[in-house]
Amino acid sequence: MKFKIGLVLLSVMMLLAGCGGNSEEGNAANNYPERNIEVLVGHGAGGGTDLFARAVTSELEDILGVNINVVNQEGGAGVVAAQNAYNAPSDGYTLVGDAAFPLTVAAGTNQHGLDDFTPIARFQSDTYALWVDPDKYSSIEDFIQAAEDNPGEITVGGTGSMGMDEFTVFLLGQEAEVDLSFIAMEGAGDMHAGVIGGHLDAMVEEFGPAKALYDDGSVEPLVVFSEERLDEFPDLPTTVENGWDLTDGNERGFYIKSDADPEIISVLEEAMKEVYDSEEYKAYEEENYLHLREGWMDSEEFTQRTEELIERYTEVADELQGN
Template sequence: MRRLLLAGLALAASTFAASVLTAFTALPARAAYPDRPITLIVPWGAGGGTDAVARIVAALLEKDLGQPVAVVNRTGGQGVVGHQAIADATPDGYTIGIITVEIAMMHWQGLTQLSGASYVPLALMNEDPAGVQVRADAPYKTVDDLLADIKANPGKFKASGTGQGGIWHLALAGMLSSLKMDPKSVPWVPSNGAAPGLQDLVAGGVQLVTCSLPEARSLIDAGRVKSLAIMATDRSKLMPNIPTLKEATGSGWTIGAWRGFAAPKGIDKAVSDKLQAALKKVYDSKEYQEFLSGRGFGGRYADGPGFAAFMAEADASLGAVMKEVGLAK
């Protein structure tokens, strides 16, 4: 009887073990990321420079990741709506976004609590330095000539290129401040971007526009506008004859409009690493480099940690300028 009982227990144990093993082996293996489409949020409107960068990157990511990458424009609130949507997304790697220089400015203006630290940075992919543009028939051969006239006639010159407190306004204010000049000595005329500001320059409504070379390119090529310097560490590949501000004046002030990619806080490191690697492939690709050169956009790459450091530095420098000109709250 005892032998029969022991045999029965052994059989039951064996059966149980077999059933558990079968159950575990029947469970589906965890799918490798990504196994479904990815959404890429753009905080600015369709057709603009940020949208164009997002769409070429999305198309190239699709090839590498093997899943569709859908671009969704979430506009409003001077960029706050889209940037908030990226930060609030589920951190599973299926919603990422493109963040722009405004993330280092909006919280200083009291528009949001968001900053670069609100995200997991993936890659910096583009930067377009500010240039100093005047009319082609202006008497200035160098930016020093222009600055000397501004010093001699404070308040005479007006400048434009973006809204009050926008990136190109801060470019001008930072440049003047770095040269020990009063940033308020050149009144700012707000505009809905560089294009209307440049048209106002050509028409004589303002005497100076600080914006990127790609934005001014068509008027420079047409011989109606000239650029005297760019606020960058190196000369532009697009127009290498234009000196940097440091070459021209000794000022080390640099600033530009930049774009990078980020994910919500809490994303799995393995997923973040895969996205960073994919974005590096995109940046190095022939297609992306041809896109940049064709549009006149500036290339600048940094990996996740490098992008985080870059944003922290931008936040500090832009905040200092905004406080100086009374734009910080």
């Protein structure tokens, strides 16, 4: 009889111990976050992705009640930051802020795709335009005619190689059936100076970074990569109305290691949606022309979108690399 009672007590103790372990694991998610969070940004300080990450995290700190440190880790268009985040614990305290994740996965430079990282939320779907010196080209028709007359000689600048800028120029050439020469610049400042100084015929750039140059008359957009004309630029033609199926832009969001606790991912997703809907973030969007099209996607939507982009850009990368 004593033996049976002992077995019963042992079983109860083991059950309670198991429940206690699960409770401890659950509490880690329930109490999240309990300390500072790091956001690794694989792009330089002052660039579009860096400014985006800092705008979001400044609001996110108040919501989550902890400090959030943005750490710039340049290299490989976000590959270095992704690798370092992958090497960190899967505890939700190391995130990635990125705009090039689908591109680097598609190009094969980032070995850690959606098996290793889960998209938390997308904030921005930025809008590209083709910008020129207004004294050089007066319309997109003039530019395309020049490209037809001088195949391979019309230069279009962008930042970095095998990134969104180069992909966009390559696809524009395909859609418009012209041979454009992409010139990789080290940064946006060099690219802007190249157009203004006449060293580049054009550049692909977003509206926010080009605003000051547009305001002083240094550059002019010839076409916007969009389905519909923009209210702010009603006379600016779109790629779609020219018959070019080309509307992609930088899509900025946050990622976390895929084996992180799903409850932690939900906490972050909900907090980020609160930031996205805040007056402060909306003001930042408008000031930087990031409100031109809807940016928000939740984790499920952003994951599906990322899958689609990786598939699309893998084909482009293969063509660019001659595979």
